[in-house]
Amino acid sequence: MKRNVSWILLCYAVLCLTGIPVRAQEQPEGQTLVIKAGNDFRAALEKGVRLKKIGQPVTAKLLEPVYSGENLVIPAGSTIKGHVSAISTIPFGARAGKMLGGDFTPPKTAHVTFDQLLLSDGTTVAIHTDSAIGLGRVTNSRYVSAAQRPGTFQKLKTGVTTPFREPHKLQRLGEAVVTSLPYHPEYIDQGTVFDTALLEPFTVRLATEPSLATSQVASEYLHLHLLTAIHSSTSAAGAPIEAVVSEPYYQGNHQLIYPAGTRLTGTVQKATPTGWMKKNGSVVFAFRSISMPDGTMKDLDATVGGIQAESSQGLEVGKEGEIKASTSPLARILAPVSLIGPSRAVSDSSLMKTAWSRAGEGRNGFGLLGAGAAQASAGTAIGFGYFGAAKKLYSAFIAKGSSVELPAYTPIVLRLNSSDSSMAVAMP
Helix, strand or coil: CHHHHHHHHHHHHHHHHHHHHHHHHHCCCCCEEEECCCCEEEEECCCCEECCCCCCEEEEEECCCEEEECEEEECCCCEEEEEEEEEEECCHHHHHHHHHCCCCCCCEEEEEEEEEEECCCCCEEECCECCEECECCEEEEECCCCCCCCCHHHHHHHHHHHHHHCCCHHHHHHHHHHHCCCCCCCEECCCCEEEEEECCCEEEECCCCCEECCCCCCCCEEEEEECCCEECCCCCCCCEEEEEECCCEECCCCCEEECECCEEEEEEEEEECCECCCECCEEEEEEEEEECCCCCEEECCEEEEEEEEEHHHCEEECCCCCEEECCCHHHHHHHHHCCHHHHHHHHCHHHHCCHHHHHHHHHHHHHHHHHHHHHHCHHHHHHHHHHHHHHHHHHHHHCCCCCCEECCCCEEEEEECHHHHCCCCCCC
16 A cells, blocks of 8 residues: 555656646747837937047937837837947037137037847847937927916926936036036037937847737827928928837727838928027928828828927927927026116126126126126126127027927827727728
8 A cells, every 4th residue: 555655656746847847848938029120219318428539338218118010129218328429510600609608619419329228138139220419308299278288487497497306416517517618528418319210120039928018098199200300491391201100009999000110101281481580480290191001001180299309499289280499488588687787787886896796797798708807897797798688688589480390200199080090990
């Protein structure tokens, strides 16, 4: 009896040991996905970098996830590394504004190429992207009704408090002090955005099965990346434009309608150039057809509902999809206020008797050089004060307005009409 029990236990142990590798082989090993050439990445610097030479390393974080069809391949926040591939300077004539402010440093522009992608599991994938020029800080601009729009005070409060909520405050303060010098080193600022496209495909080996898009719910918005650059001063009405779906779009029953990579075509309907007296530019464009995965074309009824672009443009999106540049309300308020200081000093020159007060007026007019020259006399300080006020008034009310400039790979949000968003499309 004991021998039978021993044999039973031995056979059970053997079966358990032999079953372990069998079950291990049945576990999914993930999937290999190929990210095709032409896909674009949008990344931003988390920390400012002093621009020194060609070849210096640059590290950024992806602002948007990367999809392959309906699969989420690279999540937002992934690290992407590259280097400065070229350094260029702007023409002398374009530097006039900075020189009038006492800054004589030739502005340098960094061209960055990314060549490494760090995945969530710690592996590094070699990539080859096109050279990209950084944009300033970007902001999301979407159409909101008049009742929901923030007031002027709220806009001013947001613009003032935002820099204090961001990391690396001491480093940014040090950079601001250095760049206030008449001649100073150049920096790639924190938050600089790079839009770059893949020149060669690369393969991603996932440790697990790829994740489907998390937003498999009905939505009236379709997320795109612009493939054709649009400029309010150079784009002509009727010019063709293209875009690509950057995020899978699902219907209410979790049916995939437009996978990432789907192409859209449209035209520029109207482009208004800038003019003097702060006449800002505007553009109106629309996408009317979309290429389905089975090769057929489908009509599209949609309106531009939002855009992500450089915050310095101050873009606003209208109800009918018009994108228009705007002038900063803070600049319009501060321009007349800047006249108070030198005007008071004219009536009472004793206000300019201290070195600090003279330096303030001189700096407003000609930077640190003006702050030093204003120490000569009260009249010199008053002159620099009026010069600075005149520049602000000219910039806020008289100069040419801002253009609407949408480079390639600009993120766009389309607001689908109910008839289009509710239409079912069978996948092949």
